[in-house]
Amino acid sequence: xxxxxxxxxxxxxxxxxxxxxxxxxxxxxxxxxxxxxxxxxxxxxxxxxxxxxxxxxxxxxxxxxxxxxxxxxxxxxxxxxxxxxxxxxxxxxxxxxxxxxxxxxxxxxxxxxxxxxxxxxxxxxxxxxxxxxxxxxxxxxxxxxxxxxxxxxxxxxxxxxxxxxxxxxxxxxxxxxxxxxxxxxxxxxxxxxxxxxxxxxxxxxxxxxxxxxxxxxxxxxxxxxxxxxxxxxxxxxxxxxxxxxxxxxxxxxxxxxxxxxxxxxxxxxxxxxxxxxxxxxxxxxxxxxxxxxxxxxxxxxxxxxxxxxxxxxxxxxxxxxxxxxxxxxxxxxxxxxxxxxxxxxxxxxxxxxxxxxxxxxxxxxxxxxxxxxxxxxxxxxxxxxxxxxxxxxxxxxxxxxxxxxxxxxxxxxxxxxxxxxxxxxxxxxxxxxxxxxxxxxxxxxxxxxxxxxxxxxxxxxxxxxxxxxxxxxxxxxxxxxxxxxxxxxxxxxxxxxxxxxxxxxxxxxxxxxxxxxxxxxxxxxxxxxxxxx
Numbered sequence: 001x002x003x004x005x006x007x008x009x010x011x012x013x014x015x016x017x018x019x020x021x022x023x024x025x026x027x028x029x030x031x032x033x034x035x036x037x038x039x040x041x042x043x044x045x046x047x048x049x050x051x052x053x054x055x056x057x058x059x060x061x062x063x064x065x066x067x068x069x070x071x072x073x074x075x076x077x078x079x080x081x082x083x084x085x086x087x088x089x090x091x092x093x094x095x096x097x098x099x100x101x102x103x104x105x106x107x108x109x110x111x112x113x114x115x116x117x118x119x120x121x122x123x124x125x126x127x128x129x130x131x132x133x134x135x136x137x138x139x140x141x142x143x144x145x146x147x148x149x150x151x152x153x154x155x156x157x158x159x160x161x162x163x164x165x166x167x168x169x170x171x172x173x174x175x176x177x178x179x180x181x182x183x184x185x186x187x188x189x190x191x192x193x194x195x196x197x198x199x200x201x202x203x204x205x206x207x208x209x210x211x212x213x214x215x216x217x218x219x220x221x222x223x224x225x226x227x228x229x230x231x232x233x234x235x236x237x238x239x240x241x242x243x244x245x246x247x248x249x250x251x252x253x254x255x256x257x258x259x260x261x262x263x264x265x266x267x268x269x270x271x272x273x274x275x276x277x278x279x280x281x282x283x284x285x286x287x288x289x290x291x292x293x294x295x296x297x298x299x300x301x302x303x304x305x306x307x308x309x310x311x312x313x314x315x316x317x318x319x320x321x322x323x324x325x326x327x328x329x330x331x332x333x334x335x336x337x338x339x340x341x342x343x344x345x346x347x348x349x350x351x352x353x354x355x356x357x358x359x360x361x362x363x364x365x366x367x368x369x370x371x372x373x374x375x376x377x378x379x380x381x382x383x384x385x386x387x388x389x390x391x392x393x394x395x396x397x398x399x400x401x402x403x404x405x406x407x408x409x410x411x412x413x414x415x416x417x418x419x420x421x422x423x424x425x426x427x428x429x430x431x432x433x434x435x436x437x438x439x440x441x442x443x444x445x446x447x448x449x450x451x452x453x454x455x456x457x458x459x460x461x462x463x464x465x466x467x468x469x470x471x472x473x474x475x476x477x478x479x480x481x482x483x484x485x486x487x488x489x490x491x492x493x494x495x496x497x498x499x500x501x502x503x504x505x506x507x508x509x510x511x512x513x514x515x516x517x518x519x520x521x522x523x524x525x526x527x528x529x530x531x532x533x
Contacts, residue, residue, distance in 0.1 A: 051274030052195065058249050058272065059187050059199045063206040064242035065142060065179040068149055070210020071235045072172050075156075076115040077335040077352060078218030079228035084111050104228075110162050112467040115333045117166055119460035121173020122180070126452035129181040130445045137259075138186040138252040145182070149175045149239035157232035173456075175239075181452045184432070185445060189252040190272045200436075201367045204429045208363040210238070211332060212356035218336075219349040253283075257290045293442050300446055308509035309447070312438040315497055316451045319379075319431035322489030324458035326386055327482035328423050330466040331416060332359075341475050342397065342412035351413055358417040362424035374501045375430055379493040382426030387486035389418040394479035401476065427489070437500040438508055 083106045106114065133141040148171050155168030183203055191199045214235070221230040253272070256265035269279045269286070304310055331338065335352045344351050369378060393415035399405045439447045469478045498511045 051192075051272055051277055054272055054274065055191055055195055055199060058190055059202045060206075061242075061245045061249060062142065062183055062186055063202045064238065064245065065145065065175075065183055066203045066206035067210040067213070068235075068238040068242060069176040069179050070207040070212075071214045071238055072118055072149075072152075072176050072210075073207075073329070073332055074211045074214020074218075074356070075231060075235065076118075076333040077337070078214050078221075078349070079231050080106070080111045080115065080334075081336050081340070081348075082227045083114075084108060104159065104162065104165065106162060106165075108467055108471075112464055114162075114165055114169055116460050116464035117169040118173040118176060119329070119456050119463055121170040122177025122456035123173075123453050123460065125174035125177030125179075126181045126456055127177075127449050129178040130185075130449040133182055133185065133255075134258070134445075138182065138189065138255050139246070139249065140251075142179070142182050142186060143243060143246055145175045145178050146239040146243035148172065150236055153232050153236040153239075157229045157236070177452065177456050180456075181449055184448070186252050188436070189254040192273070197370065197433075198367055200433065201363075201370070201429060204363050204366070204424070204432070205360070208356070208360040208424065212353065212360050213238075215335070215349065215352040215356040219347075219353060222349055254286060254290060257287055258294070262287075289441070297442060300450070303443055303446060303450070308512045309439065309443060311512040312509075313447065313450070315438060316431065316435060316447070317454055318492050318496060319434070320451060320455045320458060322383065322485060322492055323427050323431055324455065324462055325482070325485040326383075326423070326427065326489065327390070327462065327466070327479075327485075328420070328428070329459045329463050331355075331420065333463055334466065335416075338416070338475075339412065342393075342400075343407045344409045344412060346409050346413075351409075354413060355416055355420060359420045359424050362421040363428065366425045366429055369425055370429070370433065374499055375434065376493060376497060376499050378426035379430055379497065380490055382422045382430075383486045383490040383493065385422040386419055386427065387483045387490070389415045389422070390479050390483035390486065393419075394476045394483065397474075397476035397479065401474075434500055437503075437505070438498070440505060 152168045152172030155164050159165045187199050217231055217234050221227045250268040250271055253265045253269040256268055266283055269283055273279050335355055336348045339348050339351045393412055396411050435448050498508055500508055
């Protein structure tokens with residue numbers, strides 16, 4: 001080839017920068033063209049080029065902590081009926097059958113403490129978790145929460161006396177409360193904005209699945225001696241599985257940036273976004289947001305210095321009050337006892353499983369409802385139907401006590417399934433969702449910690465006093481009490497809770513401050529053209 005020919009060929013090979021590049025041929029694999037594109041589901045995480053599957057799988061793994069928390073809640077309903085003694089004081093007796101080892105027997109008072117101490121421990125786990133994760137990292141904080149859960153299950157399974165059972169439940173509650181505060185920020189840090197509403201609801205779905213898991217396990221361990229011990233041993237596998245799976249995920253990109261680990265933060269962000277996405281723009285935006293949060297960082301005391309923030313706290317606290325005072329945790333903690341009270345003739349673990357399935361399915365479908373229906377509408381709808389279902393159940397109890405109706409298995413089961421279903425579709429997830437919508441980003445973590453601590457304190461009080469309330473006024477009037485609370489919750493939402501769907505933080509806080517900006521009106525003047533004659 002001559003120099004002229006080489007020059008001419010070089011000229012031909014030079015791309016014309018003024019023209020768009022021709023489309024590349026799609027890569028061929030096994031004789032079939034394969035086009036890399038952004039799709040919603042990729043079956044193999046190793047070939048995930050969009051990052052969507054990675055975010056879904058990572059969110060599912062971290063929410064195994066929520067699954068473990070749900071199992072802790074269900075343990076009371078499944079195990080306490082095997083431990084409760086009708087003879088009064090706590091004592092140790094010999095178990096029946098081939099096992100002659102001492103078995104722990106609880107009074108009703110001790111059983112209520114055993115159930116409720118989980119929530120009290122959650123108070124002490126929820127409040128400091130935000131600060132701990134800021135210093136030690138989101139991943140490290142969540143990862144090490146598996147340890148107190150394993151310790152708590154071992155204590156519950158092997159405790160020779162009631163005090164060991166109390167300590168075990170309290171220690172497990174610390175982990176449960178910490179998970180409720182630590183998991184959502186990690187998911188928020190790794191999720192894309194378009195996926196965040198869906199991924200954020202994974203916590204509630206996994207929590208409900210954990211409750212259902214506890215009810216299902218009870219069906220298989222019933223008849224085994226000792227049943228409560230076997231139930232605890234099986235539940236121990238959940239935090240172990242969480243630890244093994246979560247240890248392979250990277251740290252939150254936002255935390256790595258806050259520690260000045262810029263290269264590691266970019267690598268972690270690229271891991272969650274996939275190989276076909278350019279993360280430079282998002283990385284710069286995240287870096288700028290972290291810088292602004294550091295400049296505008298506030299203390300717990302400063303949360304109460306702004307009128308808009310104080311009103312947001314009032315709204316979040318109010319929603320948590322009516323959420324917990326509706327009686328949802330007593331229903332979940334004492335499901336088998338409640339079914340026994342209403343003389344449900346079917347197998348009690350099976351009835352609890354039906355209840356748990358309704359909770360899971362409604363929590364799952366609430367993700368679609370939250371995308372299409374306004375928050376206030378869902379809250380009003382949920383509180384109203386919860387009041388109706390509890391009122392129907394209370395009426396059925398009074399009629400049955402007066403021998404005006406015969407025992408019917410499906411009436412109490414249907415009422416309770418309706419109660420947990422409408423709770424899971426609105427009252428359950430929305431107060432947690434609104435924490436991201438009514439608080440500025442620089443105060444959100446601390447506001448969430450305070451609200452979560454308040455949530456678990458209310459859960460402790462309601463769960464502990466439920467047995468006392470039933471003993472004083474009978475189950476029917478206790479149900480009427482919860483129904484009236486739900487009606488007051490409806491009024492609170494109608495008069496005090498702002499609509500947050502598709503609204504900016506400024507618009508929400510303007511409503512808190514009583515500022516209603518007028519819409520700008522465009523005046524159009526029509527000019528008729530008169531043709532010259």
